[in-house]
Amino acid sequence: MPKKLWEANLSLKNNSNLFKFEKFISKKFRYKPSKNYKKLFKWSIKNLNYFWSSVWDFTKVKGKKIDKFHFTKDILKNKFFVKSKLNFAENLLSRKDKSKAITFISESGFREKRSWIDLHNNTSKLINFFRQNNISAKDRIAAYTANQIETVECFLATSSIGAIWSSCSPDFGTPGVIERFSQIKPKILIITDRYYYNGKEINILERLPIIINKIKSIKTVLIVNYPGKKFLKYKKIKGVKIFNIKEIRKTLSNEIKFKKFDFDHELAILYSSGTTGKPKCICHRSGGVLLQHLKEHQLHCEVKPGDNVFYFTTCGWMMWNWLLTFLASKASIVLFDGFPMFKRNDLLFKIANEEKITLFGISAKYIDQLRKLNVKIKSKFKLKSLKTICSTGSPLSVDGFNFVYEKIKKNVHLASIAGGTDLVSCFVLGNIYSPVYKGEIQNNGLGMNTDVFSDKGKSLLNKKGELVCKSPFPSMPKLFWNDKNNKKYKKAYFSKYKNIWYHGDYAERRKNGGYIIYGRSDATLNPGGVRLGTAEIYSVVEKFKNIKESIVVSQTWDNDVRIILFLVLNKPNTLDELFIKKLKKIIRSEASPRHVPAKILEVDDIPRTKNGKIVELAVKNMIEGNQIKNIQALANPEVLKQYKNIKELKN
Numbered sequence: 001m002p003k004k005l006w007e008a009n010l011s012l013k014n015n016s017n018l019f020k021f022e023k024f025i026s027k028k029f030r031y032k033p034s035k036n037y038k039k040l041f042k043w044s045i046k047n048l049n050y051f052w053s054s055v056w057d058f059t060k061v062k063g064k065k066i067d068k069f070h071f072t073k074d075i076l077k078n079k080f081f082v083k084s085k086l087n088f089a090e091n092l093l094s095r096k097d098k099s100k101a102i103t104f105i106s107e108s109g110f111r112e113k114r115s116w117i118d119l120h121n122n123t124s125k126l127i128n129f130f131r132q133n134n135i136s137a138k139d140r141i142a143a144y145t146a147n148q149i150e151t152v153e154c155f156l157a158t159s160s161i162g163a164i165w166s167s168c169s170p171d172f173g174t175p176g177v178i179e180r181f182s183q184i185k186p187k188i189l190i191i192t193d194r195y196y197y198n199g200k201e202i203n204i205l206e207r208l209p210i211i212i213n214k215i216k217s218i219k220t221v222l223i224v225n226y227p228g229k230k231f232l233k234y235k236k237i238k239g240v241k242i243f244n245i246k247e248i249r250k251t252l253s254n255e256i257k258f259k260k261f262d263f264d265h266e267l268a269i270l271y272s273s274g275t276t277g278k279p280k281c282i283c284h285r286s287g288g289v290l291l292q293h294l295k296e297h298q299l300h301c302e303v304k305p306g307d308n309v310f311y312f313t314t315c316g317w318m319m320w321n322w323l324l325t326f327l328a329s330k331a332s333i334v335l336f337d338g339f340p341m342f343k344r345n346d347l348l349f350k351i352a353n354e355e356k357i358t359l360f361g362i363s364a365k366y367i368d369q370l371r372k373l374n375v376k377i378k379s380k381f382k383l384k385s386l387k388t389i390c391s392t393g394s395p396l397s398v399d400g401f402n403f404v405y406e407k408i409k410k411n412v413h414l415a416s417i418a419g420g421t422d423l424v425s426c427f428v429l430g431n432i433y434s435p436v437y438k439g440e441i442q443n444n445g446l447g448m449n450t451d452v453f454s455d456k457g458k459s460l461l462n463k464k465g466e467l468v469c470k471s472p473f474p475s476m477p478k479l480f481w482n483d484k485n486n487k488k489y490k491k492a493y494f495s496k497y498k499n500i501w502y503h504g505d506y507a508e509r510r511k512n513g514g515y516i517i518y519g520r521s522d523a524t525l526n527p528g529g530v531r532l533g534t535a536e537i538y539s540v541v542e543k544f545k546n547i548k549e550s551i552v553v554s555q556t557w558d559n560d561v562r563i564i565l566f567l568v569l570n571k572p573n574t575l576d577e578l579f580i581k582k583l584k585k586i587i588r589s590e591a592s593p594r595h596v597p598a599k600i601l602e603v604d605d606i607p608r609t610k611n612g613k614i615v616e617l618a619v620k621n622m623i624e625g626n627q628i629k630n631i632q633a634l635a636n637p638e639v640l641k642q643y644k645n646i647k648e649l650k651n
Helices: 010-014 017-026 037-046 048-058 088-092 116-132 149-160 174-184 205-214 245-249 286-300 318-329 347-354 364-372 398-408 484-493 534-541 577-590 616-623 637-643
Strands: 004-006 100-106 111-115 140-144 164-168 188-192 194-197 200-203 220-224 241-244 266-271 281-285 308-311 332-337 359-363 388-392 413-416 418-420 425-429 450-453 464-469 501-509 515-520 547-557 560-569 599-602
Touching: 004 398, 004 413, 010 017, 017 037, 017 048, 017 286, 037 048, 048 286, 088 149, 088 286, 088 318, 100 116, 100 149, 111 116, 111 149, 116 149, 116 245, 140 149, 140 174, 149 164, 149 188, 149 220, 164 174, 174 205, 174 281, 188 205, 205 220, 220 245, 241 245, 266 286, 266 318, 281 286, 286 318, 286 425, 308 318, 308 347, 318 332, 318 359, 332 347, 347 359, 359 364, 364 388, 364 398, 388 398, 398 413, 450 501, 464 515, 484 501, 515 534, 534 547, 534 560, 534 577, 547 616, 577 599, 616 637
Parallel strands: 100 332, 140 164, 140 188, 164 266, 188 220, 220 241, 308 332, 308 359, 359 388, 388 413, 560 599
Antiparallel strands: 100 111, 194 200, 266 281, 418 425, 450 464, 464 501, 501 515, 547 560
């Protein structure tokens, strides 16, 4: 058994949302509350319709619920809550008082907040603006914006009238934005005039004429100023109406009349990373996303009214959508924009302490950076309000788990979570009943019939395989945009196993109910036909303080494959034979002889997506001389040049 790091005490369990939910369902169904997660999970899978109906009632979704479900053998044809209706924005605008709903903080420390009543009023003004510009249900509104309060208000206004939202963060270059938005033909573009990253100001308005020239559907532009800054000047563009948010703020607000839309009504279009081809436009349904988020936030994250939630994200990542929905649980949210280590390594924890954050969300990579820098959070900040730390983006290493409890906070629920843009939610995540074991995600999500399969479709326990979902769930995408007969959709998730969702994560399901994610399936290594996860090598490499970053790939070689490890070293360290031998020896002993790289090479930088995920497939294609299908998906495509025609990889 892995080492137990934390377990909730009886008081926490007795006062949990999860226990309240057990008592709630016991009044309707033959279910005895037991504070046993495994039992509750099994009930949720065996009674999918009762479970999701109970989530609706327990979380008090505003809408018209009809308990009609259409379950068939064809997983794509399954329907939840047929003929039920709701308005997504109405559920997020869950309060209407003068208390704080949203706080914005920039890297430089500029802070502003928005009350619930002001959030209502500003959303109302934007609804009027959209209607005056002929926006109706199912029209697309695109946002190229920073993670600021106005972006949230624009999203709320969009969803309240049944239009479809889509956003990219300013760190996307112009070609990447055009490639995404041109596919969905938006009528309105919302754009931030500039943004800041690590002290540098980047003008976004300069890109506007190029975007308008390439996306002819955009007839209206709404410019938003960066918080705390005056508007940058902009030029008129022929044939396009340009407004700024200042003009909208001066107009009158009305009482919002929320029209109810079908449970499956389109909510938002998110994009696949695009590292294996043109980004896919994944269109999500409003009811399914709302229910999933309410379940995850209240039953898994234990968020309650009055909590204050932070997640480090941009509005180009699904975690932004996940963060916003905490408003539906009557919790307030904190938005941060900029570089998370601007002028001080512990900046985000300073914010967490000052803002009395109760749930603090970050990436596994960020935790690893803190560990390597030996940042002693615990000695600087008491973090009295902090109950939960969520980690996602990539697998959290064993050392990362240890670091949280040793250097951040001893008595905290560390909930590593894993899901994706594909479902805007999680397959596996935390819960208050189960202990936290080192290196493991706690359990399946309730109602998520997740498993690990062999290539032949057999369920595996304590063995590595493919992460799958064997039953339908309400936040499955409604469709891919411009995808005739669901061809791309089926290929993405149902080409490997019949009527089983294949997620593309290489994982292991443990006997205790926990999960370990080893990375993306397309990044697995197969030397000698034995399948290995890249995470097992990273977990060893991350222990070395002289190594800043690493990326491991397989190279086709001599009718087989061999493992290549690239390292970015902290200066003034250099790679020598002595260190290579030491590293190989430790990988051999802590992972296995099969994990030992054939070559270990030094590079200056590692390619990554806009969301900070390293791109192993792009490096593999580069070293093997293959085409990189969508270079615009990368935040730093220029670094790929150093992986081309490497002498050491020719022998």
